[in-house]
Amino acid sequence: MRLFQASFNYLDFGVDKKQHPRRRPDGTVREYVVSSYQMAAKDGKYYLICNYNKYDDVSNYRIDRIANMQILDEPAKPFSSLQGSQGAPLDLAKYVQEHVYMYSSATSRVRFRIVKRMAGDVIDEFELGVRFENETDDYVTVSARVNERAAQQFAKIFAPDVLILEPKRLAEKIREEAAKTIAAYEAIAQQ
Numbered sequence: 464m465r466l467f468q469a470s471f472n473y474l475d476f477g478v479d480k481k482q483h484p485r486r487r488p489d490g491t492v493r494e495y496v497v498s499s500y501q502m503a504a505k506d507g508k509y510y511l512i513c514n515y516n517k518y519d520d521v522s523n524y525r526i527d528r529i530a531n532m533q534i535l536d537e538p539a540k541p542f543s544s545l546q547g548s549q550g551a552p553l554d555l556a557k558y559v560q561e562h563v564y565m566y567s568s569a570t571s572r573v574r575f576r577i578v579k580r581m582a583g584d585v586i587d588e589f590e591l592g593v594r595f596e597n598e599t600d601d602y603v604t605v606s607a608r609v610n611e612r613a614a615q616q617f618a619k620i621f622a623p624d625v626l627i628l629e630p631k632r633l634a635e636k637i638r639e640e641a642a643k644t645i646a647a648y649e650a651i652a653q654q
Contacts, residue, residue: 470532500513503559521548572607573611
């Protein structure tokens with residue numbers, strides 16, 4: 464099967480509860496040109512797994528937010544040439560497992576410290592590919608190969624019961640975001 468490139472506009476909701484095309488800083492409608500590989504369903508939403516041609520990584524776009532799509536007479540970049548593909552073709556089952564929330568970002572080995580009662584939630588989100596280690600009476604360390612933004616979102620939703628240990632840069636990013644959140648709530652409380 465020969466894969467082609469496509470162009471489209473991508474829509475976001477405004478405060479008027481209507482969809483509007485994404486725009487560039489100068490106000491013109493942004494056109495996306497992508498190499499498309501596969502569609503996938505996740506949590507009742509459908510996604511186009513593709514490569515936004517300006518970059519060499521994988522992107523996911525919600526199908527219900529794509530407008531004015533046109534198939535182009537240009538072949539798609541091979542998936543195996545993209546960052547994070549390890550030179551292999553797209554393995555859809557593995558990709559969906561690693562991209563729990565269908566965010567586009569790097570997949571890496573992430574280590575969490577969780578309260579033990581969260582073990583089932585971790586398996587629900589990241590499936591049976593996780594590894595549990597360093598168990599104490601209250602906590603266990605989890606190691607999983609997952610999308611970093613999905614790991615970040617999971618840790619934020621279940622904080623403080625879930626804390627990212629590694630990679631250190633991801634743990635630091637979440638700590639910085641938590642500090643900004645606390646500062647924002649303190650500012651509201653002082654109003």
